[in-house]
Amino acid sequence: MPPIGSDLHRWIAETSLPDLYAICAALILAAWLIYWIGRDVWRWAWRRRHVVFFHPFQSRIRHSWRRFAHVHLPKGMAWLDIPKYRQALVLAVMLAANVFGLRFRTQSWTEAQKRAGSLAVINLIPLCSGVSFGLPADLLHVDRQTLAWFHRWVGRICVLHSILHGSLLVSIARKTTLASPRYVVPIAAGCALILVIPVTCAAVRRRHMQFAMKCHYLLAMTSIGALFYHLVERQSSYRWYLIGAVGLWLFISAVVCLMAVWDQKPWRPSRNEVIMNSVSNFLWLDITMPLNRTIHPGQYVQLWMPRTSFRAFFQLPVFYIAFWEDGPTQRTVRMVAEPRLGLLRKLYHDALHSPSKQPVTVLGPYGHPLNFHRFGTILFVVEDIGFFRALSYIDKLVQASGKREVMVRKLEVIWKRRVGSDGGFLFLTYLRAREPLLLTEYSQGIHHGWMNGCRNF
Incomplete structure (x- = not known):
């Protein structure tokens, strides 16, 4: 019987390098998921046994x-x-x-160009993360912005591979015409992939977020459809990678939707509704959630409101939780948004005439909270609407400090608010609290709707 090492060496020698690249990436991702899932299970078991959780070992080098x-x-x-x-x-x-x-x-530059096409297809797999970044980000224990950054750069690398693979057409054009579907379809796929980059750049996303996302999805579907035709026509084995990528997107999207449906149970008479009000140039949204759904500071939800308009049917806007209050049977969650453009502006103007109420499907909450409990002094420097993202942390620290459950004894908040139509900023608010009693008064003042004044403790 040959040794295992020789079999492994023979298998590696016979496997193409793009396939090895995909296998190694999948193993790294699986190890990352197993580590975080195992860590969460261990923490849950430790809390169940010892009630209070603490880190048995903390390395200064790691921090x-x-x-x-x-x-x-x-x-x-x-x-x-x-x-x-x-x-x-x-x-x-x-x-x-x-x-x-x-x-x-690689023996020649032509072989590297052909291999670039295989790597472009493989890099499409991590791009298929479902309709929302929330669930994949929670499973991988990264924040939503980091996963979105990773998504953008993997897409750019995929485009670079596509351009390198498409350079083969230069030598082909010298021998034959490119007017046949054999070459027109892959050219269309490459052009669609390239166009995704300019329509989703930072400047476009800041001003026309929903337009950029719609163009992104249309171009992505066009490129995947054309690429699938190209791979099937060439009888390439990498068509199975593309089918797996589409299947992964459908699976993650189905899991997200099923989790939302199971949590809210729309077949019951009482459905989730969102109440929208316009106060102090902000859009305030209140939703009710069951008590068994745990909420942590810094988390966010995505709301699907198909009855608002036709465009809203295809949108999942993100709302960060400002604070919440527990009732006898349900939990009331309040969120704040700045109505700049698109759907939020429409909702703001509708709520400006009269508070509106409509059914909603809630995805989330998503996000992992930051741990501030071991710090004695905390300084929040927030800008404009970002104050309400930090409000849930402030509220929890206020309550925990009042009960002497944390080390926090000094909390300072610098709020930098936007003033005027020119987009300038002015430091309007400086909040400071040294004692739990004053922190509690500050929290209660915010919960009663204090927004415009400056208040010092």
């Missing part, structure tokens, strides 16, 4: 590396969508892996 990874890079790197050292390290690993998969064991 120092974590602080280094979150340091911001110079402003020029932020323009390139690489804001922190952590993102720069992840991007360097991704580029190195793709370059290695592209050039290792």
